Amino acid sequence: MAEHTAGTAGARLSSQVDSLIRAAQRGDQDAFEQLVRVYDQSVLRQAMNLLRSPEEARDVYQEVFLKVFRNLHTFRFDCSFHTWLYRIVTNVCLDHLRKRIVRKEEPAVVETGEGRVDRTESFEEGSAHADPERKLWNRQLQERIEEGLQDLTPRERMVFEMRHYDGMRLRNIGEILGTTEDAAKNCLFRATQKMRSALGDFV
């Protein structure tokens, strides 16, 4: 029953999105804005988590939706809009990740919904009350995770992000990345192997 309700809600959202796309393709700017609002929070969240920088996340947001704006007329409903949009999102994010590799930089402090957070402190659960040993352990675990993520190729990082954090299916991820489900599986396997080896005895 719940599945049926979710299915109905999904179909309704999809039909609303289709109406918005058609109206936006006819030049309705308000419809375009509504369409952006359906997806923009998850796009910004993904950019923020991949790049750990509000400035870069903001750039990704603008690049993505300006590309959507300019190319929406080419969308022909031959795949889901989500897949079409995330092709743009992954391309823009991959570009930023590749530039990041060249620059070798990762900001230490990030702006979040809860204010500014130091990456190296974000793991300290209830930091005021945690005992020093636990704090040290958490800090080291955090550092290892960051190192592990640095070891991933931009493509592995994207697949890992979309599967682990966004809960997308590998079949869909393959479609978004223009590759096969098997290639996405291999990517995920390599990413988790690297992460587990970076974490060593921590997990």
Add this chain to the structure above:
Amino acid sequence: MTCDLALKAIPLYFYGELTPSEEERVEQHMHECETCSRELERQRALGPALDRRRIEPSAGLLEECRADLMAAIQGGAGAEAPSANPWRLFLAALEHSFRGWARFRQPLGAVALLALGFFAARVTPIAPFVAPARVGPADQVFSTVRSVQPDNAGGVQIALDETHRRVISGRMDDQKIQRLLLTAAREDNPAVRVESVDLLKSQPASSEVRDALLNALAHDSNAGVRLKAVEGLKPLGSEPEVRKVLAQVLLSDDNAAVRMQVVDLLVEHRDDAIVGVLQNLMQKEDNSYVRLKSEKVLKEMNASIGTF
């Protein structure tokens, strides 16, 4: 299943990406192999550790992104900010790409106001007031289907929202057009507000327009709208009421571009009150342009930089 295959399947098993029969084979192997079973436990422990790294962008960042995007599409506020940072240059360069949307902007002081849904409803009761303005030959209707329900009699019930669009044209000096713009300056859609405030600023002599500009500057959530409002208030920079709002905004607005515009306007006309405002500002301002400007004015007025 060999250990090699099982190890390769662990991440896919963890993420629920195996077929039921593959899952069963992995589980069977885990039951029999302690080494692989430990590996699966490690995979399971990795999940929560990674989850705690997740961050949520602030609501403010999301709003800023939305405002920037709509301003870019409108080709308005973003490009006219005083600083030429790379993003603004990028927007300026993009402006040429949005010729197709430029029809939303009306040159030569005429305006075509696109009013959607509830806005149209707001206009309808004052139809006699709108009557002299030219109304488009045909109303456009956009429908959004909310639900589709088959009924027992073999028919179907479709619930849909209809949005009617009307186009009203007139000149900027037309009082009726101004009234519509004043309403539009309070619309939910920030792009409509940017455009309305931009058009209203050509008529600052009207006290209603001045109040709308002050209200937009002090209270609008969109930085693009606030920037347009400061521009509109430029001819009124010596009026005490305007200066009061400018001083408040300078001390409270979180957008540096707005503060840069405001400080420029405020210091064009110098009075004693400005000293206290700038001294307070120096206590907390982190934008170097605003700091330098304030410091310079305080020095020129022989006032100390800080408060004691």
